[in-house]
Amino acid sequence: MPSKLKSPKALEALQKKLGKVADAGKVSISVCNGTACRPYGSNPVVEAFKTEIEKRGVADKIDFRITGCHGFCERGPVALIQPGNIFYQKIQVDDIPEIVEKTLLNRIVIERLLFKNDSVGNIQAQVDIPFYKKQQRIILGNNVKIDPTSIEDYIAIGGYSALSKSLFELKPEQIIDMVKASGLRGRGGGGFPTGAKWESCRNAHGDIKYVIVNADEGDPGAYANEGLLSGNPHSVLEGLIIGAYAIGAHQGYIYVRNEYPLALKNITIAMQQAEKLGLLGKDILGSGFDFNVRINRGGGAFVCGESTALMASLEGKPGEPRAKYIHTVEKGLWERPSDLNNVETWANIPLIINNGPEWFSAIGSSGNTGTKIFSLTGKVNNTGLVEVPLGIKLRDIIFDIGGGIRDGKKFKAVQTGGPSGGCLPESMLDLPVNFDELTKAGSMxxxxxxxxxxxxxxxxxxxxxxxxxxxEESCGKCVPCREGIKRMRQILNDICDGKGQESDIDLLKELGAHLQDSALCALGSSAPNPVLTTINYFHDEYMAHIRDKKCPAGVCKALIHFYIKDNCPGCGLCVKACPTNAITFVEKRKPVILDQSKCIKCRTCYDICKMGAVGIE
Amino acid sequence: MKDKVSEIVKKYNKDKSQLVSILQDIQAEYNYLPREALNKLSKKLDIPQSQIYSMATFFRAFSLKPRGKHIINVCLGTACHVRGGELIAESLERQLNVKRGGTTADGKFTLESVNCMGCCATGPVVKIDEEYFGHMTNDKVEPMLKKY
Amino acid sequence: MSETVTLTIDGKKYTAERGRTVLQVATDNGIRIPTLCHNEAIEPYGACRLCVVEVTRGSRTRIVTSCLYPVEEGLIVQTASDRVIRNRKMLLDLLLARCSENEVIKNLAAEYGVTQPSFRQEYWEKNDCIVCGLCVRACEQVVGVSAISLVNRGISKEPAPPFLEKATDCIGCGSCYYVCPTHAIKMEDKNGVRRIHNWKVEFKLKKCSKCGIYWAPEAQLEYIRRKADLPVGFFDICPNCR
Structure with a gap:
């Protein structure tokens, strides 16, 4: 570990030194060990690389790096090799000796591990893979270049130079002006202009102010913040320190979601390293500016993503939101001016400082500048973390980057914005993805x-x-949210159970309007969105449940039953698998018999049958 | 028990605002939040018992009952849900003969559901202790449990 | 910044002190806004939402809770617009479904024409508590004891003693009982003993050494005596005989 940096010059010198090492022309390999690669077995893959490199004694010839998320989670475990930008996917432990021998030591590409595309064939370079082609990875792109637990790696690619520039060349007001000019809007969901928020907080009355990183990404099915915080924690930290300087805060907080152990670990290491190097703490880089950070773990409550609930939790209280008639930039944490921004918002700051607001605002579209990271999941072929310029069409993300729908099925809807968002149908696929258009469409x-x-x-x-x-996640404080959501859920349960009435639709809409008007916080006021958008765009499907007592998609258990088709070869696989012994074997080459009275509709037989002989209707 | 709680409280400089972290550490120590530990904590931090109990019951991460040797987290995040996560949860409930939040009679497993673990691309996902299992199907549940 | 502001409530202009809430100013001027979770002695909380009003500031009109909303210069408030009434009705509908047999809720709902919940009868509940938190807040802010708290979250949230057992810190003062808007707290004084059933506690009442009536729980008197540093025996005589 280098010693404490006491001036911008010292940082520059270190940068040069580390940059030279990085440019030494060695072959390098970055292996993803992000959270999403772990279910594929990236841990053993990483270990096998270490063992193999050591066994061969080639550690000095190969620049081996364990990194955070590369984005293309669908194909994990993945690795990127330089020179050549070679992208290997679905790497298994057995592949490692060959990768080291052939590709790393002799620069021979292993065709088998490349991404394959039916129309083009094997694709070697990461940039040429359709998944990456339409992306603009200004934030996430650095993940492959750095070991998130190494501050040297981050400094080698120019890290903390934006902080140095901010502290020594810019006045706080100038930084705020730059952020305002960039057009950056809050990446946590609401899309409030970041610069304006900073300015309000800076101008708010009071000597003690706080800056906060909201890393309590609670939307189920979204892990963009996780991939960023665990893959490049220093970028978030650097943004936070710059923000603290601009706003005039000397204490910051990073609130990390409980379910993200890797992100928690990496940001903790990052913080300790930054302190040791004098980039955090007293007299940062010799500038006279002091700033400390405390990391807090969440306790497993979605509502704590709401700013006032998060602040309550930081104060050691249950995460109950409060009314924001007086804004948190004036009275937030401990009733003091507090600026809270999302992980991704903070990570954009060093880029804006380094490259200038004009560079930033040239990306995306007017009023919606920059890029946005999405976690593309569900029924697409290419799942993963994608970063795209704002204003790109939904269709481009889902079909070009995402490669369309799995198993040749038909697209039905895309859900954005988590529980506060909505489901958009096929007719909306040409919608430009930005804050305003999504909100207009009833989503977020x-x-x-x-x-x-x-x-x-x-x-x-x-x-x-x-x-x-x-x-489950409502804090339970206000009546509309606590009681209203429960009633809406009961009505939806009834509809799914075939007990719905046509008047239920109107009641759901009435309740929805009530929650939007009267709930205390955004969790409650946006809670009806998934219901209202599905009623709006998929009205027929509701009516099928209510009028015809049918679930067209074959999901709602009370409205479907399983049956054995005539093509059943009587292999008996399902007989063994059935947890309730509802299926009886007759004889080979004769269809098995399913006893409807015993069937619990668990879908095991449907999943296990290789012949497609189990039907749902 | 006395010393452990004191140690943890000391680590956080008796800072009441760090209550969530303190409770996390106590839970990490005992695998749940024992009542005696919370009473001790109430005295050490000078916070009424009622307020500690309020925190312990508000956050999902905390358990007031002893938990099993292995913690199973079945993900019910949206990405896992649209790929059948609920069916995996039901299958686990059947095979372990416990409901979500429950611990098996032999104390081996506690089954908990979680709304997203940040590896949505591989859904449905189950995590047992520190190990992740992706692309789960019903027939993979039994072999997975057998590993423990 | 001037110390007073002028605002319009239901078409009439009022002058009010800065820092007051819309509810306070309305109440001061004889305009009735219904409330459940509000008590002047306790910090506003904004949980029951019954005090919603419509406010217009510049071009923006929205629904806010008047118990928390501070008055502002030029603010236009409507306490009974269609939108306000619609929201209040739905709130009472929801509360009635939760407390289908509670007289306070039934009467309040009836005032707004809500005589039965809009939801299927099988889902009606028979609670008395609306989880407004007044009992908990009174115990914390007024009494300073915090014998009870709101436990759990969401639909399971309720005021309760720690570990759902006897509230060991309770002094039996009964503040919770007096502030409860829906009479959900069951307290009785009988044969020299006070029982608060919700918190599973009972207290011996102090007998006045002069007139012989039982006048307050001994635990409460002892708590006050210590806090105010009064001599032992100070509360042997009841206030009436003193």
Missing amino acids: MGSGGMIVMDEDNCMVDVARYFLTFLE
Whole structure:
């Protein structure tokens, strides 16, 4: 570890030194060990690389790096090799000796590990893969270049130079002007202009002010913040320190979601390293500016993503929101002016300082500048973290980057904005993805969840899913949220159970309007969105449940039954798998018999049958 | 028990605002939040018992009951839900013979549901202790449990 | 900045001190806004939402809770617009479904023409508590004891003693009972003993050494005596005989 940096010159010198090492022309390999690669077994892959490199004694010839998320989670575990920009996917432990021998030591590409595309064939370079082609990875792109637990790696690619520039060349007001000019809007969902928020906080009355990183990304199905915080924690920290200087805060907080152990670990390491190097703490880089950070773990409560609830939790109280008639930039944490921004918002700051606001505002579209990270999941072929310029069409993300729908199924809806967002149908696919258009369509940007659904997903069930989630996650303080969500969920349950009435639709709409008007915080006021958008865009599906007592997607258990088709070869696989012994074997080459009275509709037989001989109707 | 709680409180400089972190550490120590530990904490931090109980019951991460040797987290985030996460949860409930939040009679497993673990691309996902299992299907549940 | 502001409530202009809430100013001027979770002695909380009003500031009109909303210069307030009434009705509808047999809620709902919940009867509940938190807040802010708190969250949230057992810190003062807007707290004084059933506690009442009536829980008197540093035996005589 280098010693404490006491001036901008010292940082520059270190940067040069580390940069030279990085440019030494060695072959390098970055292996993803982000959270999403772990279920694929990236841990053993990483270990195998270490062992292999050591065994061969080639550590000095290969620049081996364990990194955070590369984005293309669908194909994990993945790795990127330089020179050549070679992208390997679905790497298994057995592949490692060959990768080291052939590619790393002898620069021979292993065709088998490349991304394959039916129309083009094997693609070697990461940039040429359709998943990456339409992306603009100004934030996430650095993930492959750095080991998130190494501050040297971050400094080598120019890290903390924006901080140095801010402290020594810019006045706080100038920084705020730059952020304002960039057009950056809050990436946590609401899209409030960041510069204006900073300015209000700077101008707010009071000597003690706080800056806060909201890393309590609670939207189920969104992990964009996780990928960023665990993959490049220093970029967030650097943005935070710059913000603190601009606003005039000397204490910051990073509130990390409880379910993100890797992000928590990496940001903690980052903080300790920055302190050791004099980039955090007293007299940062010899500038005279003091700033300390405390990391807080969440306790598993979605509502704590709401700023006032998060602040309550930081004060050691239950995460109950309070009315924001007096803004948190004036009276926030401990009733003092507090600026809270999302992880991704903070990570944009060093880029704006380094490259200038004009560079930033040239990306995206007017009023919606810059890029946004989405976690593209659900029924698309290419799931993963994608970063795109704002204003790109939904269709481009889902079909070009996402590669369309899995298994040749038909697109039905895309859900954005998590439980506060909505489900948009096929007719909206040409919608430009930005804060305003999504809101107009009844959905939201949220923290960047984008969940694609196909014909096998029931939209009434999806609405019920979100309400069940919100019912569990509501803090329970205000009546509209606590009681209203419960009633809406009961009605949706009834509809899914075939007990719905046509008047239920109107009651849901009335309740929805009431929550939007009267709930205390954004969790409650946006809670009806998944219901209202599905009623709006998928009205027929509701009516099928209510009038015909049918679930067209074959999801709602009370409205479907399983049956054995004539092509059943009687292999008996399902007989063994059935948890309730509802299926009886007759004889080989004769269809098995399913006893409806014993069937619990668990779908095991449907999933296990290789012949497609189990039907749902 | 006395010393552990004191140690943890000391680590946080008796800072009441760090209550969530303190409770996390106590839970990490005992695998749940034992009542005696919370009473001790109430005295050490000079916070009424009622307010500590309020915190312990507000946040989902905390358990007031002893938990099993292995903690199973079945993900019910949206991405996992649209790929059948609920069916995996039901299958786990059947095979372990416990409901969500419950611990098996032999104390081996506690089944908990979680709304997203940040690896949505591989849904449905189950996590047992520190190990992740992706692309789950019903027939993979039994072999997975057998590993423990 | 001037110390007073002028605002319009239901078409009439009023002058009010800066820092007051819309509810306070309306009440001061004889305009009735219904409330459940509000008590002048306790910090406003904004949970029951019954005091919603419509406010217009510049071009923006929205629904806010008057108990928390500070008055502002030029603010236009409507306490009974269609939108306000619609929201209040739905709130009472929701509360009635939760407390279908509670007289206070039934009467208040009836005032707004809500005589039965809009939801299927099988889902009606028979609670008395609306989780407004007044009992908890009174115990914390007025009494300074915090014997009870709001436990759990969401639909399971309720005021309760720690570990759902006897509230060991309770002094039996009954503040919770007096502030509860829906009479959900069951307290009785009988044969020299006070029982508060909700918190599973009972207290011996102090007998006045002069007139012989039971006048307050001994635990409460002892708590006050210590806090105010009064001599032992100070409360042997009841206020009437003193």
